[in-house]
Amino acid sequence: MTTMSVRTFLKVASKLPVETSVLLRGNHGIGKSQVVRQVAKGFGLDVVDRRLSQMSEGDMIGLPSTDGEVTRFNPPEWYKNACKKPVALFLDELNRATPEVMQAAFQVVLGRELNGWKLPPQTRVYAAINASAAYSVNEMDPALLDRFWAIDLTPDTQDWLAWAKESGAIHENIITFIAGNEKWLDPPKNVEAAQVSPSRRSWERLSKALTANGVADTPDDALFYPLCLGYVGTEATIAFHGFVKTLDAQVTGEEIIEDYSKTKKKIAKLG
DSSP states (O other): OOEEOHHHHHHHHTTSOTTOEEEEEOOTTSOHHHHHHHHHHHHTOOEEEEEGGGOOHHHHHOEEEEOSSOEEEEOOHHHHHHHHSOOEEEEESGGGSOHHHHHHHHHHHHHSEETTEEOOTTOEEEEEEOOSTTSOOOOOOHHHHTTEEEEEEOOOHHHHHHHHHHHOOSOHHHHHHHHHOGGGSSOOTTOOTTSOOOOHHHHHHHHHHHHHTTOTTOTTSTTHHHHHHHHHOHHHHHHHHHHHHTGGGOOOHHHHHHOHHHHHHHHHHHO
16 A cells, blocks of 8 residues: 555645646545645645546537537536646546546546647646445556556544644534544444444534534534534444533643633633
8 A cells, every 4th residue: 555644645746747647545535635625725726626426428528519521529618627727637536437437537647638628738637536345436447547646545633633723624622522532533444334424524514514503612402413413423423422512621731821811711610
């Protein structure tokens, strides 16, 4: 396994030649698309994101037209837009695509063009796959795989915590919970395929749901527990719910030194 943490990947990805296509392999929900967006942001590029598993051959290569003498393919709108200016082109779920779509992707990765429509020289190409026997996927052609700089992304908890704090996408209660309970960040190794379990993606979605409904700081609200249940499963919900209920009784030295005006209210309740 060519494993790599997010911190290392972000450093290396910023140094790769622009013509090098990058393949990220890893389990679902670990934030592969978020990592691509972080890299693209560093280059000042917008991201054109396509889920190849949802595309037909026509969605990928476009449809033909004729002027009465010759036939030409009109590119789909997303690809034409990618040809107008430099972007980060992200081909997600590559190994869930049909063979015809994968062949078209081969031309983009190898030749940086599709049916004569060339990508700008500054455009960077990224792809992602779920690489595990647990997923229903197609085999990657060795000739296609050979065209990538490929790594197995294995982000650790510190990777995720750093991203969560910097992005502002995750509520503080979830960040604090995961920081002290790392085992709940990712699905358990022996989890059944149909079982709802926590993942980096599901914690982000739960954070949005709790915040949108104004119950992120009120675990006694009737909506808090069932919202958690559908996103992260029973065991993680019990642990997180209990944690937030006792959060007012938890005070760290860091809180006292860095934000005492807020923390002293907690201390006053402790007696």
